[in-house]
Amino acid sequence: GFGAIGKGYAADKAKALLQNIGVPSGIINASGDLNTWGKQPNGKDWMVAIINPLNKEKVFSWMPVDNSAVVTSGNYEKYVKFNGVLYTHIIDPRTGYPSTGILSATVFTANAELADALATSIFVMGVETGLDFVNQLKGVECVIIDKDNKIYTSKNINLKPINR
Numbered sequence: 001g002f003g004a005i006g007k008g009y010a011a012d013k014a015k016a017l018l019q020n021i022g023v024p025s026g027i028i029n030a031s032g033d034l035n036t037w038g039k040q041p042n043g044k045d046w047m048v049a050i051i052n053p054l055n056k057e058k059v060f061s062w063m064p065v066d067n068s069a070v071v072t073s074g075n076y077e078k079y080v081k082f083n084g085v086l087y088t089h090i091i092d093p094r095t096g097y098p099s100t101g102i103l104s105a106t107v108f109t110a111n112a113e114l115a116d117a118l119a120t121s122i123f124v125m126g127v128e129t130g131l132d133f134v135n136q137l138k139g140v141e142c143v144i145i146d147k148d149n150k151i152y153t154s155k156n157i158n159l160k161p162i163n164r
Contacts, residue, residue, distance in 0.1 A: 007033040008071055008116030015112075028112075032077075035069040035112040050159075053103035053145055060151075061143070061159050069112035073119035074104035092124050099124045101147055107134075108141040108157070118142070127152050 011030035015037060018026055025038020027046050036046045045064035052058040053074050063070070075088035092099040105122040107115040118140065122130035127144050134142045134154045141157040153159050 005113050005116045007031050008035075008069065008112035008114070011035040011069065011112035030112070033069070033071045033112050033116055034065075036065050037067050039066070050106055050143055051104070052149075054149055063108070063159070065108065068108055068110060069115045070106065070108050071112060071115035071119045072104050072106040073123040075099075075102075088123075090120060090123050094124075101126050102130075103145045103147060103149070104143075105130065105145075106143045109137075109139055114140075 007030040011028045011033045012035060014028045014030065015026070015035045018028075019037060025040070026036070028035045034048060040046055045066045047062045048065050048070045049059040050061045050063060050072070051074075052060045056077075073090060075086065075090070078089035080086075080089075088098045088100075090099045091097065102123050105119045107119040107122065109115045109118070118134070118137075119142075122134065122142060122144065125133060127146050130142070130144060131152060131154055134140050140154070142154045143157065143159055144152040146152065151159070
């Protein structure tokens with residue numbers, strides 16, 4: 001299905017439509033997949049929160065975004081708990097079982113559809129492979145939080161965690 005890219009695709013199309021009719025700036029939220037252009041009415045960059053996956057009521061960092069898409073794949077929104085174990089909705093195609101090891105993968109890039117596909121892929125790849133992959137891609141950055149709540153970032157990202 002289109003689950004791994006559908007919301008990103010919709011965000012990209014909505015952004016293009018609004019830009020084509022002359023909307024000078026905005027932020028599209030397609031059920032958590034974000035796409036921005038221009039500045040806020042006060043002239044500042046759009047600010048996007050990265051949620052603490054162990055407590056989705058708390059933000060651990062705010063990131064400024066400018067003409068960028070931001071997409072997170074995580075295990076804290078869609079899951080099933082069975083015998084006290086949380087199983088994510090993201091299946092590792094290598095095993096056929098729910099992916100493990102990462103709590104969330106947030107991707108920043110110009111295109112929400114691409115960010116959507118990459119966030120899901122990184123979630124399955126794991127921390128080391130995911131970071132190696134992203135660091136080879138021009139114009140793509142990511143923040144990964146592993147099962148131990150440790151934060152990893154790709155090159156060229158300036159993450160400033162706030163009190164978690």
